[in-house]
Amino acid sequence: MSVPEQVLDDIRAAVGPKGWTADPDAVAPHLAERRGLWRGECAMVVNPATTDEVARVVGICNQAGVAVVPQGGNTGLVGGGVPQGGVVLSMKRLNRVRDVDPVNFTLTAEAGCVLADVQRAADAAERLFPLSLGAEGSCQIGGNLSTNAGGVQVLRYGNARELVLGLEVVLPDGRVWDGLRGLRKDNTGYHLKHLFIGAEGTLGVITAAVLKLFPRPTWRETAMAALPSAEAALKLFERAQNEAADGLTAFEFLSRRCMEIATAHVPGVADPFKSPHPYYALMELSGFGGADGRRQLRRTAEAILAAALDQGAVEDAVIAESAAQAKALWRIREAVPEGQPALGASIKHDVAVPVSMVPEFLARASAAVESAITGVRVVAFGHLGDGNLHFNLSQPAGADEKAFMAERERINRLVHDIVAGMNGSFSAEHGIGLLKRDELTRYKPAAEVALMRTLKNALDPKNIMNPGKVL
């Protein structure tokens, strides 16, 4: 579908010469998708500098029925930012931190702010903005909110959704909704912000947000525990929650195969234990206050591990004695996805189940895929504290890559059916985009899909906002 020249002219007039590009070299990165699963196309990339310009562009497109595809850092994993015609709305020039209020613990940022810049602005005000994920140096806060990003501190601080107090949104008809309120309590009507957060740009364009800030922890304790079983990981997690409560800021989980992948295929990664163990937990506690607070945090970490050792839930444990040792323990966890390609092709799943069902999920899903493909290697790790597992499968050693990948649909079905039976999620962090649309209609209750369509039709009757994504 080509875009009428008059519409492009109107957009150019609305945003001025700096506000758009059709230069193929400049446009190319906006058509690309991280894993190369899709190649996009668009008539033009628009770079508005203000909310008002966004509103004018969206209004013009709505009049003409032209698709608008909002893009932040274009770091998504499900094709949610891939344009299939229409115009790309790049938010990168809308990148001011409008306000920091340390006493209200809030920061107001425009959608195009890079996540790391938001973190830095909070830090400069002696506050913490806790959203943190691999792409933080290039992803933008508008994209983080539109996809309800997760990351490594969800256990303590929640998903991106939980970090938002107010929003400014350009609606599909070009009106601006100014909901930039920095309030902890406000019961004046429907809470519209949650409609746009996580909607992947299909209901409007988030242009700015009032974000929650937190006190900056002064102390950290990082420990790794070697575990006899997945059930033991749960026991340790429950103990850590009860003893440390909010002090527990991360609880990651990996299998023996993950440890082997990290140490064998990523330089500089070492197993901190003398002998192998079936599973490992990486635990981080955060604390506040002066030297007293530091001692107390250490005692809490030791008490949790000592009690779990006595109970048999932990076989061995190390507590980092320095920042360098803490980093080395985190490095093991990070090295798992980096090292996995050394095992050949892989089929990946980003699933969540109730935390209490993680061991059962692991047992059942592993048995199912191992009986479906002889020699398949389960690489399971992730955010146990959130019930969120990356259940990745590496091809059998020496097998044909293509033949293995041809099993993807069948394997997805096996894994996601088990997840669905546990009332779990087939996309815990990554969203729907183009990649998981069919899974959505397959696994969601019909009433839920119908309700989503009702909302989409009501808010965007011409279907111009990121069409073809999610629904």
Added chain:
Amino acid sequence: MSVPEQVLDDIRAAVGPKGWTADPDAVAPHLAERRGLWRGECAMVVNPATTDEVARVVGICNQAGVAVVPQGGNTGLVGGGVPQGGVVLSMKRLNRVRDVDPVNFTLTAEAGCVLADVQRAADAAERLFPLSLGAEGSCQIGGNLSTNAGGVQVLRYGNARELVLGLEVVLPDGRVWDGLRGLRKDNTGYHLKHLFIGAEGTLGVITAAVLKLFPRPTWRETAMAALPSAEAALKLFERAQNEAADGLTAFEFLSRRCMEIATAHVPGVADPFKSPHPYYALMELSGFGGADGRRQLRRTAEAILAAALDQGAVEDAVIAESAAQAKALWRIREAVPEGQPALGASIKHDVAVPVSMVPEFLARASAAVESAITGVRVVAFGHLGDGNLHFNLSQPAGADEKAFMAERERINRLVHDIVAGMNGSFSAEHGIGLLKRDELTRYKPAAEVALMRTLKNALDPKNIMNPGKVL
């Protein structure tokens, strides 16, 4: 508007003889409203025992275009549960705790569970369900969620909205949406639960919820600080946030007049300080772990107060040495609204502003109302940590009650205009119902009201769900 007899027959058949009543004595409490501002009317009170029965009743009413007014404990303060025709849907028989999962930190409760029973069920599993408010012995969890209740622990645990992982809802057309997922991460489409939470029953009927549980704190420290100014309260709050972080579970605020009301008019309430002070803060810290944790919590409380004393932000302070002393300090705060009627008629406001603007709000709003009505007595107290103040005004001593109350509209306008100028909320906790509908259209941006109407029309085109409330 009378309800056709055939519709009532169909409803009776759907719920059976125990599932409805038209006996005037049994119906009367459902028509009453706490403050006597409205008197309701309805054709019948329906008491369904299952979600399926709720669905059948709503489906019948939708077919016939008959209004459905859901009611929990009927403890609301804005007339949200007052029927104006149609049928009342009482949730009291839908009162099972369906599941408690201590490892997943979740509890699944039906809408008609009394809040105190939910708290008890969590406690029996050695977990905390933190929602706590004055009416907890009679209000129901379904009503708490439909109104997004606040209470005294919002600072640490959030509003009712933040305590929900999943919902089951009967939609206006009688379909059931089963969104009872107990997941911490789930990015599979629009997050519908937030549409129904806080919608005051105008978009559907919440029939059950998966609620978040938390570790139970083992230690508490309660302190009261005497302050030279409202600005000093902010300084103390900021220091407490930075030192105690999540350990700070309450930070309440009251003026000298509040202390005088509590001690003069409520038996057994005593001022803990030797001399009068302009303001007071009531601070509660919660901690975990063994005896070490207890000592550390006490040291944190002492360090916060000592530093604030040095800084001049605190004039005097007491820390409770026993549970009885802690209770006596809380009693002062609770006694303020109890004692206020002794001063005669009052005009009340439930407002929120950014925490950093509380002192400015207090100064400006007090000046405005004192110049509008000579001798009016400002009684300001509330949840400073949430920016939520109960800005109540008692009549001038000896003035005529009726003449004072006739100024209500003019005074509301003065106060709410100042709140609006600070991007605040004219209803922080209590909602809209019938009482604040006009304020909603006055103060909300037009785009927001239009969006709310779009949603209402899309989900409930026949306007049968609690019609006339909110919008």
